[in-house]
Amino acid sequence: MLKGLFKKGTVDQRFEVIRFAVAIFLAIVMAFILILLVSKEPFEALGYLFLGPISKFRKFGNVIETAIPLTFLGLSVSIMFSANQFNMGSSGALFIGGTIAAIVGLVLPLPFGIHPIVAMLAAGVVGGLLTSIPAIVKLKWGASELVSSLMLNFVALNLGLYLILNHFRDLTAGSLSSLPLLETVLLPTLVSGTRIHFGLIIVIIMVILAWLFLAKTKWGYALRMTGMNINFAKYSGISTAAVVLYSQFIGGFLAGMGGAVEIIGMYDRFKWQFMPSYAFDGVIVAVLAKKNPLYVPIAAVLLAYIRVGADTMSVNSDVSYEMISIIQGFIIIMIAANAFLKQYRQRMVVKEATQHD
Amino acid sequence: MINLLTPEFFFTVIRVTTPILFAAMAAVICNKAGVVNIALEGIMLTAALTGVLVSGFTQSLVLGAIGGIVGGVFIAFLLAYFALYLKTDIVLGGIALNLLTVGGTVFVMFAVTGDKGATNSVRSLQFPAVNIPFIEDIPILGTVLSGHNFLTYLAILMVFLVFFLLYKTTFGLRLRAVGENPDAASSVGIDVSKVKLYALLLSGVIASFGGMYMSMAYLKLFTTNMVSGRGYIALAAAAMGQANPIGTTIASLLFGFMESVGYQLQSRGIPSQFINMVPYISTIVGLVLYSMYRQNQLKRKKEIKLHEEAKS
Numbered sequence: 141m142l143k144g145l146f147k148k149g150t151v152d153q154r155f156e157v158i159r160f161a162v163a164i165f166l167a168i169v170m171a172f173i174l175i176l177l178v179s180k181e182p183f184e185a186l187g188y189l190f191l192g193p194i195s196k197f198r199k200f201g202n203v204i205e206t207a208i209p210l211t212f213l214g215l216s217v218s219i220m221f222s223a224n225q226f227n228m229g230s231s232g233a234l235f236i237g238g239t240i241a242a243i244v245g246l247v248l249p250l251p252f253g254i255h256p257i258v259a260m261l262a263a264g265v266v267g268g269l270l271t272s273i274p275a276i277v278k279l280k281w282g283a284s285e286l287v288s289s290l291m292l293n294f295v296a297l298n299l300g301l302y303l304i305l306n307h308f309r310d311l312t313a314g315s316l317s318s319l320p321l322l323e324t325v326l327l328p329t330l331v332s333g334t335r336i337h338f339g340l341i342i343v344i345i346m347v348i349l350a351w352l353f354l355a356k357t358k359w360g361y362a363l364r365m366t367g368m369n370i371n372f373a374k375y376s377g378i379s380t381a382a383v384v385l386y387s388q389f390i391g392g393f394l395a396g397m398g399g400a401v402e403i404i405g406m407y408d409r410f411k412w413q414f415m416p417s418y419a420f421d422g423v424i425v426a427v428l429a430k431k432n433p434l435y436v437p438i439a440a441v442l443l444a445y446i447r448v449g450a451d452t453m454s455v456n457s458d459v460s461y462e463m464i465s466i467i468q469g470f471i472i473i474m475i476a477a478n479a480f481l482k483q484y485r486q487r488m489v490v491k492e493a494t495q496h497d
Numbered sequence: 498m499i500n501l502l503t504p505e506f507f508f509t510v511i512r513v514t515t516p517i518l519f520a521a522m523a524a525v526i527c528n529k530a531g532v533v534n535i536a537l538e539g540i541m542l543t544a545a546l547t548g549v550l551v552s553g554f555t556q557s558l559v560l561g562a563i564g565g566i567v568g569g570v571f572i573a574f575l576l577a578y579f580a581l582y583l584k585t586d587i588v589l590g591g592i593a594l595n596l597l598t599v600g601g602t603v604f605v606m607f608a609v610t611g612d613k614g615a616t617n618s619v620r621s622l623q624f625p626a627v628n629i630p631f632i633e634d635i636p637i638l639g640t641v642l643s644g645h646n647f648l649t650y651l652a653i654l655m656v657f658l659v660f661f662l663l664y665k666t667t668f669g670l671r672l673r674a675v676g677e678n679p680d681a682a683s684s685v686g687i688d689v690s691k692v693k694l695y696a697l698l699l700s701g702v703i704a705s706f707g708g709m710y711m712s713m714a715y716l717k718l719f720t721t722n723m724v725s726g727r728g729y730i731a732l733a734a735a736a737m738g739q740a741n742p743i744g745t746t747i748a749s750l751l752f753g754f755m756e757s758v759g760y761q762l763q764s765r766g767i768p769s770q771f772i773n774m775v776p777y778i779s780t781i782v783g784l785v786l787y788s789m790y791r792q793n794q795l796k797r798k799k800e801i802k803l804h805e806e807a808k809s
Contacts, residue, residue: 295777460604
């Protein structure tokens with residue numbers, strides 16, 4: 141009996157790997173077709189897309205730099221979605237987190253070492269409060285967390301822009317940006333020749349903490365139970381309301397912290413004028429990583445690779461950067477398609493069973 | 498506050514309600530059929546672009562409108578295909594399609610026109626404004642009700658069409674049966690998947706008009722991410738209207754009203770960022786107030802039931 145269960149598990153796992161591979165392969169085929177359709181020099185464009193990120197050391201540095209906020213967002217969405225809450229607030233939390241970090245970096249004179257920690261914690265708390273709102277509204281009155289969180293993203297974006305542009309704007313700067321941040325708040329560069337910054341260490345720590353939290357603590361266990369079946373969790377004595385609340389707070393905290401790390405790691409002032417284009421990528425990272433914090437950095441690097449590739453391609457060829465959002469949307473929908481390749485899975489199971497009988 | 502109550506103000510309310518109303522009617526149909534169509538935002542955005550492009554290249558408004566509908570329905574079809582046949586979680590599928598269309602429309606716009614921000618270079622067509630005879634001559638009412646875009650009147654007509662479809666046709670009956678109890682519907686021989694597919698495609702058609710209103714009436718061109726959350730606001734409106742066409746229309750008007758109040762505040766030196774927040778904050782507040790009201794009602798129903806049981 142136990143042996144049988146184990147066997148079935150391996151078939152499922154192997155099938156999952158195949159399904160992921162096929163989805164990504166199809167996405168590459170789709171990228172190929174899209175480029176063939178719109179480009180006059182499709183093969184050059186393809187070369188930039190797939191080889192651009194490894195063409196120069198600096199470019200590969202860009203992949204790691206891009207992967208840092210994507211990992212924060214992926215952790216954020218993984219934890220929020222693990223509680224079966226469709227809270228899309230991580231992008232708003234990222235933006236407001238960046239804003240708060242910039243303000244802390246402008247007005248609080250703190251010593252080296254402590255200053256960035258305060259900025260990140262403040263950003264995290266504000267981000268967490270933001271994503272708690274949809275959870276509270278859902279718990280208390282049953283209003284859709286999806287709609288309220290999407291609305292809150294617009295609010296967070298405008299609030300952040302208002303704070304920076306009306307109170308901390310550098311009027312002498314050519315573009316819309318804040319005054320330069322105090323140097324004590326900025327994260328040091330780790331790898332010379334790139335912009336890879338100390339945030340890399342921080343994000344690795346957060347990945348491990350998030351994994352420990354989800355997999356090894358009773359709060360993480362309660363969270364996963366609630367996500368799987370909220371009624372069952374309730375009957376087994378878990379306070380599901382508390383679970384929903386802290387899961388959404390932690391998710392927003394991570395996204396807010398990600399915004400802070402991005403601003404104090406990559407820039408010396410607040411420069412976002414719009415929602416960053418990767419702000420919603422937490423969803424695809426979480427879907428690719430199957431909401432497992434340990435897989436999140438892998439998915440984030442994969443996605444960052446595509447993003448840097450697309451960036452190189454759009455600079456050097458006639459295909460625009462936005463192509464990747466088609467590819468990304470397609471990957472999410474394919475991987476989430478439970479019945480995709482279902483017959484194939486059936487065949488795998490049958491084959492496995494007949495071989496061992 | 499006095500200048501709020503001018504005929505021009507109410508004209509604006511109707512103008513800004515139009516795209517929300519189309520999308521909300523699309524949401525009503527889906528809600529009644531028991532499918533969640535988060536992709537309304539993406540459907541509108543796609544239709545806004547394809548309508549502009551096709552009308553610009555063919556110089557025909559009719560072909561442009563067809564192009565817009567085909568673009569929007571294509572997204573609705575993708576959602577239906579993945580959700581109904583490949584069993585993708587429909588909410589996740591909708592989110593994916595919205596993310597896809599935000600960049601996808603820019604990708605197509607750049608490939609076709611070479612521009613990334615807006616379709617300035619395309620000489621696209623607009624739906625005409627219509628003056629209604631007789632009504633336009635009535636002093637105040639004429640200013641409010643006449644002279645709107647053709648699509649605005651179509652949106653009003655759509656409310657009645659959706660009402661008729663849902664409550665006066667066999668298809669509407671089936672659709673509501675599927676939404677209320679798919680197992681029961683299936684047991685009397687209704688093809689549940691097919692009904693849901695039709696509901697999604699129909700919502701695609703209706704929401705497409707909302708998208709085209711944005712780029713072919715409200716503005717004269719397509720700009721990046723121009724729907725900016727109206728698809729989600731429509732979902733809130735349909736929830737507040739309990740998926741009833743009339744109730745949903747009232748909720749949509751409420752959101753349109755708040756958006757117009759925002760525009761009025763603009764001239765009073767309030768920072769633009771706060772004006773931009775108005776539609777979204779009022780959506781959250783509206784959603785919360787409605788949810789509180791509904792919870793109260795449910796509680797009262799329960800109490801009455803308990804009371805009656807105690808009596809007998």
